[in-house]
Amino acid sequence: ADVKIGFIVKQPEEPWFQDEWKFAGQAAKEKGFTVVKIGAEDGEKVQSAIDNLGAQGAQGFIICTPDVKLGPGIVAKAEANQLKLMTVDDRLVSADGKPLEDVPHMGISATKIGETVGQAIVDEIKKRGWDMKNVGAVRVSYDQLPTAVDRVEGAISVLKSAGFPAENIYDAPQAKTDTEAALNAATTVLNKHADVKYWVAFGLNDEAVLGAVRASESVGIPAANVIGVGIGGAESAINEFKKPAATGFFGTVIISPKRHGYETALNMYDWIANDKEPEKLTLTSGSLALRDDYEKVRKDLGIE
């Protein structure tokens, strides 16, 4: 029979998920199966997406869930529709917060990415020879999204253990996850601490950090005094590197949508067509890309 698999993602507008879908599509083309792409922004949409897949005769699906606590519901729904289930990016957990180990997962821990960001910042501070006491950190936060909390907390833990003073870390809460909101929040922080000369910035993703960098520019802090490290590595970050002069956007931690999209789709196909069950847990890692080496990093990760 024809193989049909679903690929459900939580934020279909985000470039990251566009890429995952693109690579899943590529796998489908190569192996001759069908991928049904559905965006599901909340738990309710996830439920109907799974029903919908069942109705159109899919045999399995991959999901990046809007919330990991949806785990038991997703598992139940998949069973009810007799669909094989795999997760990507974010791992499902049970009611008590323990990972659902039976569900095959490919992803990267949010805390780990955050730690990579923190490390990149610490290294660069040292390289530039700044005294951490004189450096301020903008934590562009979006605390209603658990992943976002894990990421920034990851970065903060590295900073702190490298001796960055905790009282120099300032919270800039975004009202929404776009650049403008980050820009407005960060501007307030920078103006509140007008005496601080050097700044570092981190947040949920590239857009958040970009907002902080734009804020530093608008209040007249020179690019050389700013180190912003984002997460994602899609167009908004690349655009920054392509600018003729270096900006405060120092680098970004690229995670590969290729592996997440292509491999998960392939694994699911093998599971359905050849009854080959995928690994229970595959962890991928993020790679830091800078202005000078981003093209190479992207190539290594299989994206161009």
Added chain:
Amino acid sequence: MMAFLEFSNISKGYPGVQALANVSFTVEKGAVHGLMGENGAGKSTLIRVLSGDQAADAGNILIDGEEQKYGSVRDAFHAGVIVIHQELQLVPELTVAENLWLGRFPAKGGVIHSKTLIETVRSKLEEIGIDIDPSAKVASLSIGARQMVEIAKAVMLDARVIALDEPTSSLSSRESEILFSLIDRLKAKGTVILYVSHRLDEIFRLCDSLTVLRDGKLAAHHPQIAETTREQIISEMVGREISNVWGWRERPLGGIRLEVNGLSGPRLRHPISFSVRQGEILGFFGLIGAGRSEMARLLYGADARHQGQVTIDGVAVSPNNPKAAINAGMVLCPEDRKFDGIVQGRSIEENIAISSRRHFSPFGILSPRQEAALADRFIAKLRVRTPSRKQDIINLSGGNQQKVILGRWLSEQGIKVLVIDEPTRGIDVGAKSEIYEILYELAAGGMAIVVISSELPEVMGISDRIMVMCQGRVAANVARPDFDERSILTAALPDKNAAGTL
């Protein structure tokens, strides 16, 4: 006899206006008591205080010797007071029956007993001689029919006191007669009726006693209406004598100004043709629903025409576009001022200048000084009672709103044709004769004027010629020398043999 209803030292002020000041009078049981006064004298305010809608600043109301302390319309209703307000208070989306029962639906456990709802209304309407389908939506009724629904509301409930605020202003004479006989019946039951009207004929026909208000104060109280005269009441109201209300005089007529050829529309199926000459006042008379208002709206382009040509001085007026009509020199004062006339939330000044300001607003930029001057001129000319031209029009009394709409069009320039639907609806006697004077003045200047009115004396009093409409057709065309109340009324009555074709 003893005083059944007593107002004692009632005062009520609004910002900038003392609407009522120390008003006291009494009404006896079973009496119909008239309430008269100029526009803005405070009649509606007094009625609103009686209805529990607005609290008086000071004073008491006593019914049957008992002091009333009600704080809401509901309380007043339980005290046996029912009020029919000047502005119709119906819910257009509900049916006639539902409107009549609103606020006290027949229900068991919250579930409406729909059979009772319809049937009681049907039999009641039949009993009092109003021919309206109880299950029709109010939105589908004409203003006149809506007014009848309001009246039925008062009659249906057994009230001790009923107040009617200008109930006949949108009724034809035939419907008014139905109302009068209802009032007679209520009176016989001992109900006290407070009756507000600007029509002296009605007051003398109905009332046993009368109070005149002026500037919010009691100007006169007549316990026996027979002991006064029209002239006395008028001078108590307006503070001067008005000898001849109509004041018509001969005028020279010019060439044809407005020509209407085969005009028809969705609610006016039979094409209508007529013409009006320069300086001529053409009156349209007919019963409720005869199609006069629809004719006027088609003429002006307020509704889409099916067919027909309208020309002014030989130039065609494009259909379905009021703005084009104004540019061609035609304006319309609509009959329904609340929905088609006043712009709520805006000042008197803006309501007057809305159209004419284009003449003194270069590049669309206003001239506040000229607008103010214009507003002041027409407030004075039409005696609009208001503390300031900046007053929101919604706060004016009904008659004063009508005057402002008139001011809107009188302030226009280059008008050749004035179509005016029920020009003096709700307007006091003093202002009435002034409005007629203005019409004569405009006609003398060469304007062609079309006046639609349901008041036969008015149409006869001011028109040079009368067209009578009946069921959407022109039934007669009478020149002034041939005016005769009887034949005009006969022409207006539907032919019993012909099928209702509208």
Added chain:
Amino acid sequence: MNSLKKILLGEQGLVVIFAAAFVIVSLFVPNFLTERNMLGLLQSVVTIGIVACTMMFCLASRDFDLSVGSIVAFSGMIAVMVSNATGSIPVGLLAALLCGAVVGFVNGIVIARFRINALITTLATMQIVRGLALIASDGRAVGINDPAFYQLALSRFLTVPTPIWIMLILFILFGFVLNRTVFGKNTLAIGGNPEASRLAGVNVVNMRVWIFALQGLVCGIAGILLASRITSGQPNAATGLELSVISACVLGGVSLAGGRAAMSGVIVGVLIMGIAENVMNLLNIQAFYQYVVRGLILLIAVLLDNLRSSAAGRRG
């Protein structure tokens, strides 16, 4: 021919147009008209459908409620948290319903008694309640301890899942309330002419408070069912619900100017929204194009309805 025209242009025109569209979709979209897909579709509109019942009353009385999404999320959270804390699901459910009703009641008091604009008030409570939900849960979803809670959504009666039954019951109930009770007629009257209603002795203030409280209670029901379906209380659930629900109502002919509403229309509005989503996914339409298609469907639906009613010669 003439009678066809009559049906199309009659009161139930939207229903007829909808039925026609349904038949076309059934014929041309594979997998659409299967029992599974129909049940899935109905389940996907449970939240919108339930909340639309009372939103209809709210709009019909010329009010507006933007806080429904937050109340659904909040009461879902409360249901889960209280169930977990007390170990008793009924207590949790009661707490959730109570919470929803209280928020709605507060909305009503502020709007009707203090005469604050409904848009601003509910925009404010929308944020306050969402904030409370986030604070209560520290921004994270709360899992359900007792698996019996899932049964609310999973259990079936005559092969149809319970949430769908509940939605159907509420449709019937509120349809009845709107057309046959004093409450319903007063709601329409207030929307049609608040001043006239007040002068006729309808207690407008109380009515409005009741409508909002009811709206809150019904959001509580929707919140409980949602939490059970997604097996957790999520502080971020149901964002944007308000616009979907209001559009469904307006699509179904409820007038934002008040005074006009019909349950049949609202049901059709809800189903149109659900079917559009369902069919796009069945046809595998790309995410970005779905935005465009969704917008076009909305437009076409009201356009058709408008052509119909203007042909029927209603007054603007």
Added chain:
Amino acid sequence: MNSLKKILLGEQGLVVIFAAAFVIVSLFVPNFLTERNMLGLLQSVVTIGIVACTMMFCLASRDFDLSVGSIVAFSGMIAVMVSNATGSIPVGLLAALLCGAVVGFVNGIVIARFRINALITTLATMQIVRGLALIASDGRAVGINDPAFYQLALSRFLTVPTPIWIMLILFILFGFVLNRTVFGKNTLAIGGNPEASRLAGVNVVNMRVWIFALQGLVCGIAGILLASRITSGQPNAATGLELSVISACVLGGVSLAGGRAAMSGVIVGVLIMGIAENVMNLLNIQAFYQYVVRGLILLIAVLLDNLRSSAAGRRG
């Protein structure tokens, strides 16, 4: 004493209340009243402020526009993409303005000429336009080739950044248009009573189309400035803008029932929203509590204004 009361209860009461609040905040919130923070605050309200100018007209004429956020994002994208493609920034800007105006025009035509409900229409175009922006960019941010584009937002005149000047100019311009031109008065008249305005010779259909087109154009300006500030065209920008803008207007006393609006009120509304955000960040209030505080500020602001105007005895 009496004159104080007069000022507080007068037409400009909201402005006075706002001024008082401003003084209090300045005294008690550290770092608030610094030049840098003031400029930062003003920059943060540029998008809302600019769009509020025309939204005021839209609401005053009893209409409603939910598509503003999408138009801002879309025209920002167009500005960047066309600038990149043609190598000319002026051409890019022109294209963006044109695009905004065209979308607004289409809104206007559908709403005014085909008489479709404004809420539904703009909800539809909101989705369609967002979809188009996503399709055009494949969902990705588009970088700006020519750095001169950044100067739109970065350049300063008398130490004040250009976007703030543009916002101020639009405030003055539209304040003038509202109070001193036939266009403004006609807008208010339509809002007060559309049918009466039509019969008084106002071309209601054309006016409404113009207002929507203008709204689109102004969204184009906001979109360009936003793209320049964030140095890229982002298809996801400005989501939810519509609600913020509408709340700012309503806060500023614009009546949703039409017919009432004042530029001074809208400016105050916009500033209240901006200051609330700014002060909460300065005071380091936690994200979740910010929701609650934002909601409360909205409520208190309208409540105060309401107390004021009901004390002044305006009619409900």
